Amino acid sequence: MISSKKLYFILDQILQSIDEGVHVVDNKGKTILYNQAMAELEGMKLEEVIGESLLDVFPSLNDETSTLLKVLETQKPIVDQVQTYFNNHSKKITTINTTFPLYQEGEKIGAVEIAKDITKIKNLSDQVLTLQQQLIKPSPPYKSEIKRYTFENLIGKSHIFIEAVQLARRAANTSSSVLIYGETGTGKELFAQSIHYHSNRKKKPFLAENCAAFPESLLEGILFGTIKGGFTGAIDRPGIFEQANGGTILLDEINSMGLQLQGKLLRVLQEGYVRRIGGTKNIPIDVRIIATTNEDPLKAIKEYRLRKDLYFRLNVVNIQLPTLAERPEDIVLLTQNFINKYNERLDKDVWMVSEFMKERFELYSWPGNVRELENVVEGAMNMVQDEHILKQEHFPMYLTSEMKRNKGNIGAKQFAGLPLDSRQSLDEILNDIEMQMIIYAMSESKGNISQTARKLGIKRQTLQHKLKKHKRKEV
Incomplete structure (x- = not known):
């Protein structure tokens, strides 16, 4: 039978070899396991953390903002939560954490956290929101240096392509949601912009977001906005639904959005208001949604990657773009x-x-x-x-x-x-x-x-x- 000491050694070797950061604390919040990936992620040395109290090593955290300490207290897992904090060298870190309690023979003995570094992605999402806010400042009328595409930019004489353009032109005269299906490179965003800039919303913002570009927890903040204190590191910031009010939002690759967030998006579309993360105020919004998918949406529904109710909500006008081989x-x-x-x-x-x-x-x-x-x-x-x-x-x-x-x-x-x-x-x-x-x-x-x-x-x-x-x- 393997001794406890040898088992601990084997476990530590395994933890040091994986890419995800792992941090284990005991019931008093002292670190008992801490792997090299987590040390690199947090800009720390192993000896600075192991055996030390969590709050001594990360002074910006407290019993409320630390996911590890919160799980120790509530004994309830926390899944995929964004956390922004500082180490004792004043380095800012943003992670997505999954944290859960540890039990031995029914008795709680500590908590473990598995973390991924998304500092660069978080910075990118902040830049996206800041740039989008700057884009809408000149309104009215809405002006932007970003290339605008109209139906005049859609080039083709094939029958199948002309049919798609004609359908898009008719869609421009309404405010209904549009779902555009086409393979990568067929021009989905060109069609979406053409619809917007030929609609009665053309003087209002057109904002596009790639649903595959960010983790679900960050994408939610980009879409709906955040309230200071909503989560660690959160600031008061409107999401693109507020920024695009009166205009159009393009949700690119909607099939890449997580199912939980799809449910929240569906509620926003049905009720006509958003609530920022961490907020309690309902904010009325008036936006038109154009969504795109690079795969057959019915296949995505069958494989449980696209909610059926969201599909029917978006698929009011359906435009299917032909491949180049078909034209x-x-x-x-x-x-x-x-x-x-x-x-x-x-x-x-x-x-x-x-x-x-x-x-x-x-x-x-x-x-x-x-x-x-x-x-x-x-x-x-x-x-x-x-x-x-x-x-x-x-x-x-x-x-x-x-x-x-x-x-x-x-x-x-x-x-x-x-x-x-x-x-x-x-x-x-x-x-x-x-x-x-x-x-x-x-x-x-x-x-x-x-x-x-x-x-x-x-x-x-x-x-x-x-x-x-x-x-x-x-x-």
């Missing part, structure tokens, strides 16, 4: 638009993209959608010198694939369209097929040489040699 007739039009944009920005004189690359663009599947197209055009524009045409050598090699990506593996069906010249030797035909497989693997790996080599089961140097050989052949 191939728009690719050349968009490409020319990006050429014009980066001609001005990069001081270039490019006229067009080559016919060869136009064909390749239509064959490629564009998993990153319009955003990926813009990125590759920008990259190509940086490669040209005095040329007026963007050619194959200006673009990543994976774009030259003659095959669209699909869900299957490389097989005979994908090579059915490979032109076979009866005048070619068998070696030449096999070389062509080999290059097609390389190009396909490159497209799957987004141009990453190492990943492509692993997919093909060959050495990296071998792949580089084959690529050089193919390039010499083209020249």
Whole structure:
């Protein structure tokens, strides 16, 4: 049987090897376990904390504000609570803590806290709120240096895209909630801004928040605001619902918001007022909500990541954006638009993209959608010198694939369209097929040489040699 001393040693070794901070105190609030991750998080040394009273080491805390001491008193767990405090070196720390009591044979013997450092994230959220407050100061009328997008910025002639634009134009004439579903890079925020700036709220603020950017506890404060004393380190500050009053809020990636916060958001939408964290006052608000999701919302509901009642509350107007692969007739039009944009920005004189690359663009599947197209055009524009045409050598090699990506593996069906010249030797035909497989693997790996080599089961140097050989052949 393992002795208590040896068991303690094993436990301490485990705690010192994990990334999360761990702090254990006894019933008197003295530290008995404290790992290196917590020491680094709090800017302390192990010997400064172990065996010492919690309040001596962290003088800014007290029986009410310390989550460890509060759990010792109430014997109730505290989950994912934001805490801002200072160590005895006056270093400011912001953490998300989960704290719970410890029992032995039914008797309380202490408390343990598991913490994650979110100091940088907290500072970022404070900056977001401060900047958003500054944005609305010039109102009325509302002015901002941030790029505004309107329906004139939505470029496309495909039937499926025009239908989405027409639906968005009709939505601009109402104040109902809108849910926009589209893959990453399809232009969801452009549609949201276009709706706002063509509505009767266009002179009021348009504020956007990415629900995936912050932990739920911080996001709640960003949305609804905080009251000084609401939690340790909290200050009096309005959330974006108050800041955007009369205007529009874009909640990007709503499917990434925690279910508990989704419930609070639903209540705000239904009741028309917010209550700041730690506050008791109900603050009336008048905002229009445009929410976006980068995955099928019905799938998110089925997987319990999106509340069904919130979905129905937001999905008054539903707009589904097509992928770029679903609107191939728009690719050349968009490409020319990006050429014009980066001609001005990069001081270039490019006229067009080559016919060869136009064909390749239509064959490629564009998993990153319009955003990926813009990125590759920008990259190509940086490669040209005095040329007026963007050619194959200006673009990543994976774009030259003659095959669209699909869900299957490389097989005979994908090579059915490979032109076979009866005048070619068998070696030449096999070389062509080999290059097609390389190009396909490159497209799957987004141009990453190492990943492509692993997919093909060959050495990296071998792949580089084959690529050089193919390039010499083209020249």
